[in-house]
Amino acid sequence: MEQSTELANILPQLNIGDISHSIINQTTHTETLAHLLFLPGQYLLVYKEGETTNYKFIAPTALREAFAAEPIDSGYLPPNTVRWGRCHKGEWLVQFYPPQSYCISLENTTLTVPMPGLIFAGCNRQYWIWAIKKFEQNSPLFYAPLPNVMENGSICFGENSVPNCSPENIMQVWQLFWHSAFNQDSVQGKSKSYPENVRSLLYQLHNKNSKRYPTRDLVPWGNKTITTAIELIIS
Numbered sequence: 001m002e003q004s005t006e007l008a009n010i011l012p013q014l015n016i017g018d019i020s021h022s023i024i025n026q027t028t029h030t031e032t033l034a035h036l037l038f039l040p041g042q043y044l045l046v047y048k049e050g051e052t053t054n055y056k057f058i059a060p061t062a063l064r065e066a067f068a069a070e071p072i073d074s075g076y077l078p079p080n081t082v083r084w085g086r087c088h089k090g091e092w093l094v095q096f097y098p099p100q101s102y103c104i105s106l107e108n109t110t111l112t113v114p115m116p117g118l119i120f121a122g123c124n125r126q127y128w129i130w131a132i133k134k135f136e137q138n139s140p141l142f143y144a145p146l147p148n149v150m151e152n153g154s155i156c157f158g159e160n161s162v163p164n165c166s167p168e169n170i171m172q173v174w175q176l177f178w179h180s181a182f183n184q185d186s187v188q189g190k191s192k193s194y195p196e197n198v199r200s201l202l203y204q205l206h207n208k209n210s211k212r213y214p215t216r217d218l219v220p221w222g223n224k225t226i227t228t229a230i231e232l233i234i235s
Contacts, residue, residue, distance in 0.1 A: 078171050080120075082135075087234040091166050092123035094230060095174070096135050099213060105181040106147075106199060111206040114213040118144065119226060120174060122165030123233040127173055128153040130229060133215050138225050142218035145190045145198050147182040152232065153221065156185060192217045 034047035043058045074084050083094040097118045104111050119130045119141065130153050131142040143149070148156045160180055163169040182199075190198035201217065204210075 075167055077167050081167070081170075083230065084167065085234070087123065089124045089234070090164060092230075092233055093121065093165055093167065093170050094226070094233075095120045095170065096132070098135075101211070102178055104146075104178060104202070106202060107183070108181075111202055112209075113202050113205045114210055115145070116142070116213045116215050116218060119229065120170075120177075121229060121233050122170055122173060125162055125164055126233070127155045127157075127162065127165070127177070128229065128233060129155055129177070130221055131215075131218050132226075133218070137227065141221040141224050141226065141229060143190045143221055145201065145213070145218065147187045147190075147199060148180075148185050149190075150186055151189075153229065189219055192219060195219075 034045055037044040037046065043060070043063055045056045045058055047054055047056075077084055077093075078095075080095040080097055081093055082096050083092075085092050097115075097120060099115060099117050101112055101114045104113060116131045116133065117135055119128075119132050121128045129144045129146070129149055131144050132139055133142070141153075144153070148158075150156060155177060157176070157180060160176060162173050162176065165173070184199070187197045187199055189195060191201045194200040205213070
């Protein structure tokens with residue numbers, strides 16, 4: 001057994017031996033090889049060799065180095081994906097879609113409207129969307145000129161259930177977003193020319209058969225960038 005004298009002085013109230021034996025004795029799954037306990041400033045690894053229960057204190061830096069050697073493969077990422085990662089909430093992805101036209105359902109009417117460049121992101125079961133004029137790391141973001149998108153960029157899917165964000169699922173959620181009916185929710189503050197209701201602009205673009213979204217009409221999302229957005233979704 002290895003035990004840190006410093007930690008033993010910090011945690012005199014803990015009987016490490018009794019804790020270790022208790023953990024091992026309560027383990028019923030034969031495939032469990034060891035246990036890792038989180039203690040102030042260090043970790044305690046408890047494992048059994050034959051009939052002997054062993055424990056070893058591990059510093060956070062040593063544990064981080066051990067797991068850092070584990071290979072990570074995201075698999076093939078879907079088109080338009082520009083960032084992928086893992087955080088305490090699970091997998092997250094960020095995608096960029098260049099300006100193009102979309103068909104949307106608005107108040108039982110099908111509209112074809114041009115959109116600016118869009119940033120689409122997901123983490124766990126939450127998804128966000130913003131507009132962007134030029135795709136660069138520090139380019140400012142704008143509110144997506146669409147209903148049903150909250151002030152922080154998060155998407156309201158209504159009664160539609162969305163899967164956890166992953167490379168396998170994010171394209172499904174992207175399609176679900178565009179195929180869902182848009183309504184009167186969150187229509188304010190999305191357009192400079194129609195600040196009270198962005199739907200008026202969408203109808204205008206459709207009726208004029210516009211091919212390009214007027215990016216001068218976009219409303220800034222504060223002074224935030226893609227980096228800010230990533231910080232939001234993984235926090």
